[in-house]
Amino acid sequence: MVPLNFSNALSSIFYLTGIPGYEEYHHWISIPLCLLCCVGIMGNCTILHIVRTDSRLHEPMYYFLAMLSLTDMCMSMPTMITLFRVLWSISREINFSTCVVQMFFIHAFSFTESSVLLAMAVDRYVAICHPLRYATILTPRLIIKIGIVALFRSSCPLIPLLIRLAFIPFCRSHVLSHSYCLHQDIIRLACADIKFNVIYGLTVVITLWGVDALGIFVSYVFILHSVLKISSREGRVKALSTCASHICAVLILYVPMIGLSIIHRFAKHSSPLIHIFMANIYLLVPPVLNPIIYSVKTKQIRQGIFNLFLPKKISSSLT
Template sequence: MSAANDTKFNSEVFLLTGMPGQENVYLWIFITFCMMYSIAIIGNVLILFIIKTDPSLHEPMYIFLSMLAITDIGLSISTMPTTLGIFLFNSRVISLDACFAQVFFVHLFTYTESSMLLLMAYDRFMAICNPLRYASILTLPRIAKMGLVSVLRTMSLVFPLPFLVKRFRYCQCNILSHSYCVHQDVMKLACADITVNIIYGLAIKILAVGSDSLLILLSYGMILKTVLSVASCTECFRALNTCVSHFCAVLIFFIPDIGLSVIHRFGNSSSHLLQSLMGYVYILVPPLMNPIVYSVKNKHLRSRILRVFFK
């Protein structure tokens, strides 16, 4: 009877995983993660507030930055309840439908962030390589359309994911590798052939993150070529300096994303703690570091933030 109940229990819910072997310090981990989530959300909300209330920042570069901030807030909110719940209340149980919904939102905001970084790279490309047409091309209506197209593209790619995992029957020990649900982790627990899920997951990774990263590299190649053709070293440095914050944001996003994908596909022999740590880097570092990087490296934004706190 007990075995039957366990089988029934496992077939109706998933069990999330915190940090294996670190249960004795869960309270300190909760405090640390709570601070990181708070800084990430408050930092991105502050950037949105400053850009909205300061007319001098109503430029394409800062509008794209506000889109990135909204995406980071969404990513933080979509993983915060389950992550903090594990470390504070040891609440590991999540229903299948809630898990599938989280799969959708985590991947939606992740791939949308990739698209936002591509739009920001295009903004820097136009500002440096074609400055005379910059204002006429990147108008507010066109920026709004670019953002909408990016979100719709991402939504169309991610929308099938929860339905692809919902169609399976889960009869194994349904223990996930992270404190939140992602497609590549959930599909491994299905008692069925997951070839379609593997192919589709790889396809949307290539269409979204893969194509975005290649276009970002291409734009920076063109930027570098243009900058190196400038005779003055001062102008060359000034042009590259405008790209530093965005380039840091690109690295902050793509390195954890690639690392987590590699671990899920080829890291079956890696420790559970390593998988867990990489999963937290994947969801916590980009929303946390993006507002910090832009606040430190962008002097216009930095001066506005200082003006808010030190009037």
């Protein structure tokens, strides 16, 4: 067993991978990725601006939507710098401390987004099952507390993992399989006992994502139970339509997340292109699609976008 060495880890330099076998096309591949990044930033910034400036949107549902947009950007933005550095052939190197910070942001805000989606499911449950008490239950003070708890709940469990990494020597190849740092990727390069990281990391993932997924599922069980009691078909459709955007956001986050976790743990010897493709979908697609979905499905957000980018007469006729 190799002894743990604090200085060894801190002095480690890792090398990021672009898309193996397609290095000559990296500049061309960066164009659609850059467009996706710009669309995601612009879309989420637009949502945040509309919710902040339109007093009609100062309601729990839109506060949670603003949290989702902010979390999307915090999850994907730390990866953009290193991604484009690799694709534009500027540098493939990343030191240990930068790698740990990037890893923390990716994983912490990934868990935070899951927590926000759980809060949004509870919001839909209260709105549909207890509409008369909606404003009194989900007060602004409670929403702030939910946001703070979601952030601490998602970030604190990662601290032991990252501290442990600082004492693990990396004496194998220092080449990472992505254009950014992921915990499950970097521990594969260690030449020490990594049972703690593997078991504790898996426990954190199952606990946080599992509890959130279970909470979302239970919320929708109660929502469906309440909706089925509505006598009119139009009433049932209207109630369920308010959940459509949230269900899409849940699928957009959880499907790539589950796929990436399965590939890392059970398909380690599959093509590197599959790992890279799934990892980029996991980090780039939610920030792009979530604003689009909520803009299309939510009348108030759509109206706010029209008012922001179109002349008043045109926007009023479209909405």
